[in-house]
Amino acid sequence: LSRPCFVYLRASAIPRDPDTTTISIIHHKKTYIKGQGRGDLWGLSGPLAVQESQAQGSWHKEQALCCVIKTAAIGAIVGQRGNKIMESQESLYSKIQASREEPEAEVKIHGNKENQKLAKSIIEGVVTKAERYSKEGAKGSSTLKTSYTEKGTERKVPMTDWDAWEGLPPIKKNFYVESARTKSMSEAEVHKWRKENNIMCEDLKKNEKRAIPHPICKFEDVFDHYPEVRDSVKKAGFSRPTPIQSQAWPIILKGIDLIGIAQTGTGKTLVYLIPGFIHLDLQPVAREKRSGPGMLVLTPTRELAIQIESECKKYTYGDTKSICIYGGRERRDQIEHVTKGVDIVIATPGTLSDLQMNDFIRLNSITYLLLDEADKMLDVGIESQIMKILSDIRPDRQTVMTSATWPDAVRRLSQKYLKDPMIVYIGTLHLAVVNTIKQKIIITTEQEKRVLIHWFIDSMKPEDKVIIFVGRKLIADDISSDLSIKGIPVQSLHGKREQSDREQALDEFKEGVVKILITTDIASRGLDVLDVTHVFNFNFPQNIEEYVHRIGRTGRAGQLGEAITFFTKNDWKIAEELINILQRANQEHKRRKREAKSAKYHSRARNTSK
């Protein structure tokens, strides 16, 4: 460690008794000691200067504890690319090695006696759980046999990095049967169709480029071989595929990874769900013989996870079982469901990574992965959880990413998660709002906002339904209690509310029991309530992407909607980006009229406040 380094400590590694604990850092088999005592261990900040200790590599002087287990269970201990074993090593200050023999494998644990015992009990837990999940494991016992190996009398077994992916069932990804009509489209016809529907696509594979499949014009062109799918789409009453569906379905069904970017409310959920159902259904290994779920949908919020699950139920066929995993629900319930066996998991990353870390769910059976609202998911903070989840999913899976926005920072990250993808986007990769949303901006002050919002609510028609976005939970509570006092039925949604209250709030809004939903950004992405006529931005969102998502809660699936946004001088930094969005969506610039209208709003507002 000749240069400064950063050391990140797991919360559980922070010593309870700082007076007696030492933090040691092992690097290239050398042990470095940092701090013994309160002053050294607490309040550390900045780069650590560590000193090499006398006790270099003390762990490997101890006798190794050897455990013999069934080879089939070893993947669970090692984890993909050794991530699990590395984690145990880090937290136990020990070294764990695994051999690769049939039918029994050997695991050697180096370290002091106490840590060896701890590591052994962790491994035992993992082996027992692995048995429970693996049908094969259930047939025989894989009781851990252990012994201390005397130095010099160790079994001469090569200790290797375990390839956790060996022995997994084969995977099938190409299910596309191109219709005669699609096949016969000339290049000119393909070009015309894409131009008329604003479809842009590109093969992101480096070096040799592949031919991009022709878009499909009708549902029959792509689903004729899958009658259940064709019928469920027809039953939904859709007349034709949306532009993103038209180009993305052939690509995904061919087994190619895809990045799909299209404006809000344009049917991206079915873009990935329907090929996912086909993929699941037609894997070479029969569903009942699979060791776990085959499809995983990761999504940033609980509300979105619930919505996707209900879409799954609407369109799926056969006896496909899905489960929605998110925080705020009874953990035991979720674990019970998972262990009973499911085909599709829809989850928020935090809760899933918790279940994964505790070995309640195994992800190595996943062959179809979907990252919904990918840009939000790859935000700082969530990304580390996603990485952890993805490291346990087989690398030859198929991956699809979708979103309505695609900021530069996220594009680079997508290269990490997808393999030779194609990208399909509608119109532009720049932020864009569908032209079914009329955007109004009201330049105002913080003081006047309350009066104006009351004026807006008073002028709502019976068929109107509005989502009011605010910046903070407190404001959401405040406005909703204001309105409730006035006798106006209203619901609010934010992260501090109990999960059951959050679900009830959304249900009441969807069913029309209340026509006003006041919410923070947890409802800005993906929520699909078709009869929302207005979105009101009481506070301008943190960034312009969130503005696009928020106002996209109205004007969905071709319907008309209106977005009204309060803009104060505090929001000046975002003005330029906002103007770009308005111009791109051809919003009229009615300055005079707007000023007049705004003056009318203001004078009414003043009268009301008087």
Ligand SMILES: Nc1ncnc2c1ncn2[C@@H]1O[C@H](COP(=O)(O)OP(=O)(O)OP(=O)(O)O)[C@@H](O)[C@H]1O
């Ligand atoms: N081909 C289609 N024709 C008409 N409506 C469709 C079609 N496909 C999906 N829809 C409907 O369009 C609505 C919006 O779809 P969806 O929620 O998938 O949008 P999205 O693109 O994911 O939006 P967001 O970016 O806000 O998440 C849904 O109610 C869905 O049922």
